[in-house]
Amino acid sequence: MNILVTGGTGYIGSHACVALLAAGHTVTVIDNLSNSRREVLDRVAKIAGQRPLFFQGDVRDHQLLRSIFAATPIDAVIHFAGLKAVGESVAQPLRYYDCNVGGAIALCKAMAEAAVKTLIFSSSATVYGNPASVPIREDFPRSATNPYGASKLMIEDILADLAHADTAWRIARLRYFNPVGAHESGLIGEEPNGVPNNLLPYVAQVAAGKRPQLSVFGSDYPTPDGTGVRDYIHVMDLVEGHLAALDYLLDKGGLLTVNLGTGCGYSVLDMVRAFAAASGRPVPYARVPRRPGDVATCYADPQLAADLLGWQARRGIEQMCADAWRWQQHATV
Numbered sequence: 520m521n522i523l524v525t526g527g528t529g530y531i532g533s534h535a536c537v538a539l540l541a542a543g544h545t546v547t548v549i550d551n552l553s554n555s556r557r558e559v560l561d562r563v564a565k566i567a568g569q570r571p572l573f574f575q576g577d578v579r580d581h582q583l584l585r586s587i588f589a590a591t592p593i594d595a596v597i598h599f600a601g602l603k604a605v606g607e608s609v610a611q612p613l614r615y616y617d618c619n620v621g622g623a624i625a626l627c628k629a630m631a632e633a634a635v636k637t638l639i640f641s642s643s644a645t646v647y648g649n650p651a652s653v654p655i656r657e658d659f660p661r662s663a664t665n666p667y668g669a670s671k672l673m674i675e676d677i678l679a680d681l682a683h684a685d686t687a688w689r690i691a692r693l694r695y696f697n698p699v700g701a702h703e704s705g706l707i708g709e710e711p712n713g714v715p716n717n718l719l720p721y722v723a724q725v726a727a728g729k730r731p732q733l734s735v736f737g738s739d740y741p742t743p744d745g746t747g748v749r750d751y752i753h754v755m756d757l758v759e760g761h762l763a764a765l766d767y768l769l770d771k772g773g774l775l776t777v778n779l780g781t782g783c784g785y786s787v788l789d790m791v792r793a794f795a796a797a798s799g800r801p802v803p804y805a806r807v808p809r810r811p812g813d814v815a816t817c818y819a820d821p822q823l824a825a826d827l828l829g830w831q832a833r834r835g836i837e838q839m840c841a842d843a844w845r846w847q848q849h850a851t852v
């Protein structure tokens with residue numbers, strides 16, 4: 520199949536390109552390079568032995584989308600493109616709604632026009648807000664505490680309306696927990712701009728000596744060691760979940776909503792220890808107050824994905840940290 524990957528030079532998108540190419544698909548990428556670099560395509564090509572067709576541009580550019588659908592027979596779209604920094608979304612709500620919600624609407628309109636109606640969308644565990652209990656199932660109530668989360672909720676609703684209005688649409692809403700790690704080659708990985716917001720990239724930079732120490736946000740949560748607990752999932756497991764979702768959509772159609780997580784929760788200090796072991800480097804840290812907006816514990820019930828897709832995460836935190844460390848060493852080049 521020929522798959523259009525929006526945001527395909529980004530962190531998760533680049534790994535998806537590798538997995539799609541390895542599975543024998545043809546890949547077309549659109550990315551405006553607002554949070555990634557063109558060289559990622561060279562690295563994807565080096566790993567996969569094939570280069571995706573690349574269009575630099577914005578998913579809100581209707582003319583560009585129309586020309587891509589006209590130039591290439593696209594069978595399905597995986598929509599990763601979007602903005603994802605929670606704090607920035609609070610400061611710049613219009614930019615977030617425009618890019619995320621506006622981008623999804625523009626993409627769906629162009630897809631409808633081209634009669635391409637198979638779509639996989641990157642949603643997030645953030646749609647569960649502060650969950651009443653864990654593990655989190657797909658039927659738990661949804662809420663948003665910031666514009667980024669609200670944009671994901673809105674897009675989920677738009678896609679559900681679309682699927683109900685026209686049963687020719689085949690749509691997957693995949694709710695990611697905490698994607699970490701990198702391709703085992705160390706050639707592609709997460710490249711945060713400036714100070715990393717997320718735990719693992721920060722820890723990796725501390726281990727590499729680029730930052731003096733990690734700030735552990737909160738030690739008084741009701742968790743085994745007092746620090747926040749999350750469901751870290753290896754990015755290659757995550758993208759393999761997309762391939763399974765694509766197979767499901769082609770077979771069953773309809774609207775699919777599933778968690779992509781491991782079902783295991785690890786604390787900040789668990790991850791610090793695992794990273795120190797994987798890298799052989801110390802990861803000094805200081806305990807500081809809680810980060811506003813953080814929840815104590817968030818991990819998935821991944822059973823539905825196992826039942827419907829026959830998919831489950833296979834890689835543990837040792838491999839997540841080892842692969843993130845390999846990438847961190849390459850990333851300095």
Ligand SMILES: NC(=O)c1ccc[n+]([C@@H]2O[C@H](COP(=O)([O-])OP(=O)(O)OC[C@H]3O[C@@H](n4cnc5c(N)ncnc54)[C@H](O)[C@@H]3O)[C@@H](O)[C@H]2O)c1
Nearest residue numbers: 526529530531550551552553554555577578600601641643
């Ligand atoms: N990484 C996470 O922790 C996480 C968790 C849950 C959900 N998600 C979602 O997964 C998707 C991919 O995340 P990621 O971590 O790979 O982020 P990323 O920033 O690395 O990748 C997103 C890519 O989209 C591109 N882009 C942004 N806006 C665009 C636009 N309007 N038109 C074209 N290209 C555009 C960026 O240049 C970037 O290459 C996002 O939708 C994100 O919200 C990520």
Ligand SMILES: O=c1ccn([C@@H]2O[C@H](COP(=O)(O)OP(=O)(O)O[C@H]3O[C@H](CO)[C@H](O)[C@H](O)[C@H]3O)[C@@H](O)[C@H]2O)c(=O)[nH]1
Nearest residue numbers: 643644645696716717718721734735736747748749787813
């Ligand atoms: O420097 C840091 C960074 C993070 N943390 C802690 O590490 C844990 C994980 O934090 P991340 O920022 O890596 O991830 P979050 O779970 O807060 O958020 C991520 O996952 C969410 C879904 O669960 C959303 O998708 C969100 O956009 C995405 O950033 C939290 O307990 C946080 O307090 C620290 O202690 N120090």
